[in-house]
Amino acid sequence: MKIAGLKGRSPETYPSHRASGLVYTNSEVYTDPVSLTTTPANLFGAGSFAASPGDRVIVMYSGVISASSGSILVAISVVLDDATTLYTYEFEVAASNLPLPFSLVFETPAALAATPDPHAITILGSTVSGTATVAANGSIVLISTPS
């Protein structure tokens, strides 16, 4: 069923922009723990964040990761349209030094392409090797600047 005014948006998975002048902000807090394995997991459950073609998007994320046992290397990535990894950084979580707060800031390298509309931005986390860890209390703020 088509709903007028919702073109290109799925409110369940793409929270609406909040307009502020020519800049749009989008934010979400996800308090549930997310188990991390070698298979990348969405740090916001099934949710992605919408961005419009032509926008440049600044992604700011903060969260906490703890390791259940031993030290483990984790990777956090900013992914576009479930296909293109824009940015990844890896760091070590030591069981003797947990929980570990971390944050990242990243801007898309160019104005987003004309398709798809909207684009979907996702934050994924994974372990570089076996042992599961847990990420929790994730918070994201996106600032979209139309070109």
Add this chain to the structure above:
Amino acid sequence: MSKVAGIHNKSPETYPQAPTKSNVLQTLRGVNASAPITGSFASILSPFISFIPSMAGAYATVMVSGIIQSPSPDGEMTLRIVLDPSGSDIVELTSIFEVQAASTPVPFSMVVETASLGAIAPQSIDVQAKTTSGSGTATAADISVVVIVTSA
């Protein structure tokens, strides 16, 4: 309804206010996969961020994230955000992180807003690092920096 002289933008019912104009002048970005850290301050960006604000009195919000790894020996690393690194060399923020070879890489992030950048003129922003002890080495990696330039 006819227009009434003298109330342009003053009657919210009949003359809605003009859309709010953004005060974001521009955004800039930089990424660097890896940079060495030694005993002297050196840039961990390549190149550093350069821009000319489109109006006088602009401000820059600088945000940087990344990791530090492979210290030799273990120890503290000093990071700083510098305005005009090739000129007046204004240190906007300094932070110290401890990095141990047994638990690396360590994530870091810093955020700071500059004071007014003054007249319209070329500006540059750098992120620099060194080993706090002044000796030894380490590596910064996966560095990402975003600068938001705003008007007052």
